[in-house]
Amino acid sequence: MxxxxxxxxxxxxxxVPEPAEIIVLALEEKGILKDLQEVSSAVATAEASFTGNEFIGKEHWIEWNRRVLSNLGISPARKDLASHIDSSWWSRAKxxxxxxxxxxxxxxxxxxxxxxxxxxxxxxxxxxxxxxxxxxxxxxxxxxxxxxxxxxxxxxxxxxxxxxxxxxxxxxxxxxxxxxxxxxxxxxxxxxxxxxxxxxxxxxxxxxxxxxxxxxxxx
Incomplete structure (x- = not known):
């Protein structure tokens, strides 16, 4: 029953908007211009790279952002940008x-x-x-x-x-x-x-x- x-x-x-759309907006705010199709591809590659529960909660999403940035050729060392995207995510998402x-x-x-x-x-x-x-x-x-x-x-x-x-x-x-x-x-x-x-x-x-x-x- x-x-x-x-x-x-x-x-x-x-x-909700596609994640790539949010990433594009976040990067534009930092003066980094990326094509939506390129970002969509980077997002798909990042998503496929996670195999389990190695990262949980907010840690996962910061790492997710970091991998997207890395796939876009933006220095993986920019964890500050990955954290910024995470903390301000829903302010850009209708x-x-x-x-x-x-x-x-x-x-x-x-x-x-x-x-x-x-x-x-x-x-x-x-x-x-x-x-x-x-x-x-x-x-x-x-x-x-x-x-x-x-x-x-x-x-x-x-x-x-x-x-x-x-x-x-x-x-x-x-x-x-x-x-x-x-x-x-x-x-x-x-x-x-x-x-x-x-x-x-x-x-x-x-x-x-x-x-x-x-x-x-x-x-």
């Missing part, structure tokens, strides 16, 4: 809710469902990403990489969220927009995984949706 729903944030509940979010959350709330969010971001970002956009009354459980000590796709972050909800994984739906980070690992711990694919054809997975309202059919 499903009694709780956990959500990824960016790309699932929140519409975050908004997808139109289908609030109707679903209100319906789940009316049914007495527990709700929560799991993110590879850090706990200091959560007030901005949850409370400031109007999700605070609905998202009761908040799990970030620094609080869990692991990043997605580690099963441990999903099990941590299950414990925080006070529910076994079998009673929880996990909704995310990435098959490798959200769908597969949540399924591996016994949750019901749901993949939302808004802008492109969904991968061939059992539980795929294009609108959050479709989650109700899994309850």
């Amino acid at each position: 499903i009694r709780g729903v956990l959500f990824d944030l960016g790309g699932t509940l929140l519409e 975050v908004s809710l997808y139109p289908d979010v609030m109707p679903l959350l209100k319906e789940l709330w009316s049914r007495g469902m527990k709700m929560g969010a799991v993110t590879n971001g850090v706990s200091s970002d959560l007030p901005y990403l949850i409370d400031d956009v109007g999700l605070g009354d609905y998202i009761e459980v908040r799990v970030s990489s620094d609080l869990a000590g692991r990043r997605k796709p580690s099963p441990r972050i999903f099990l941590h969220a299950s414990k925080e909800m006070g529910l076994p994984p079998s009673d929880i739906i996990f909704v995310g927009d990435e098959e490798e980070l959200d769908y597969k690992p949540s399924e591996s711990v016994g949750m019901t995984p749901v993949l939302i694919s808004r802008k492109k054809p969904a991968p061939l997975v059992r539980n795929a949706i294009s609108d959050l309202g479709e989650i109700l059919k899994f309850l």
Whole structure:
């Protein structure tokens, strides 16, 4: 019996800019001009270079920025710039809710469902990403990489969220927009995984949706 729903944030509940767009703006402020396509490539290479949980929380994102800068030919020694990009990230990122979010959350709330969010971001970002956009009354459980000590796709972050909800994984739906980070690992711990694919054809997975309202059919 499903009694709780956990959500990824960016790309699932929140519409956020691509990371490369934020990097371009941050570099422009420092007088460094880089093409969006070049930065996108540097971001993809940096992302692929992480193999596990060698860095957690804010440390991960500073190292992530440092690797992007290195891929762009900007001195890896400029950890100060990597830290600056991290600390000012959300000041450059316009975050908004997808139109289908609030109707679903209100319906789940009316049914007495527990709700929560799991993110590879850090706990200091959560007030901005949850409370400031109007999700605070609905998202009761908040799990970030620094609080869990692991990043997605580690099963441990999903099990941590299950414990925080006070529910076994079998009673929880996990909704995310990435098959490798959200769908597969949540399924591996016994949750019901749901993949939302808004802008492109969904991968061939059992539980795929294009609108959050479709989650109700899994309850």
